[in-house]
Amino acid sequence: MAAGQGQERGAAPRKGTVEKRQALLRGARTVFGREGYARAGIDEIAAEAGVSTRTLYNHFGGKENLFREALLDSAAAVTSAHVALLERHLAKVTDIGDDLRALAREWMGRRGEHGDHILLVRQIIAEGAHLPGDVIQEWQATGPRAVHEAVRAAFEALGEQGVLAVDGTNSTEAARYFTLLIAGSVTVDTFFGVVPMGDEEVDARVESGVRTFLKLYAVNPD
Known part of the structure; x- marks a missing residue:
């Protein structure tokens, strides 16, 4: 694809190195999320980012490393957002049921x-066997496992405060069940956002999920 076409498709980044790198990461998330790893082309990603393919290679060396960096950068941002949610709703609990519902609803x-990241995750599921090396393990460590640990x-801290019936023996289980x-x-039912689900249905599932979780881990479940 010609360089002129790339400038039309992507918003031309400022000349700074950092801005070009960020533009490439955004372009990579868009193209990899849309096309998948195997079908995505370097020229297409450079055009989406509004830079030359030479710039792409200078920053990332090639397609494999660009995919890795785009995925891990995105996963880290999603993890950071989830950690902020936990701190906002659980750092100071006044009513565990209300606070868990507020956390779950937000x-x-x-x-x-995080639409671009969800599209990347969907492609991981579809193309897992064809992805480079240990990229899935790195993504899990940076994303899902890091969120689970948070x-x-x-929950273990709330157990120490006497708010939840959680301690070091069951905190991993409690975190897994809450997330599920x-x-x-x-x-699962929206296939990572492909199938729409109305707000009322989402709220109903949040309410049911929190209620079930509290039956398992509330200090006084009744």
């Missing part, structure tokens, strides 16, 4: 803010 309400640590009860069914 968690699900903000899922559309939830686990928050709140986000799991919506994620």
Whole structure:
């Protein structure tokens, strides 16, 4: 694809190195999310970013490393957003049921803010066997496992405060169940956002998930 076409498609970044790198990461997320790893082309990604292919190679060396960096950068941003949610809702608990519901509603309400990342994850599921080396393990460590650890640590801290019946023996289990009860069914039933789900249905699943979680881990479940 000609360089002129790339400038029309992508917003031309400023000349700074940092800005070009960020433009390439954004362009990579868009193209990899749309086309998948195998079908995405270097020329197409450079055009989406509004830079030359030479610039892409200078920054990332090639397609494999660009995919890795785009995925891990995106996963880190999503993890940071989830950690902020946990701190906002669970750092100071006044009513565990209300606070968990508020956390869960915001968690699900903000899922559309990470659309590019969700598309990348969908491609990982579809193309896992064809992805480079250990990229899936790196993504899991930076994204899902890091979020799980943040939830686990928050629940264990609430257990130490006497708010939840959680301690070091069951905090991993509690974090896993909460994530599955709140986000799991919506994620699976919408196939990572492909199939729409109305707000009322999402709210109903949040309410059901929190209620079930509290039956398992509330200090006084009744």
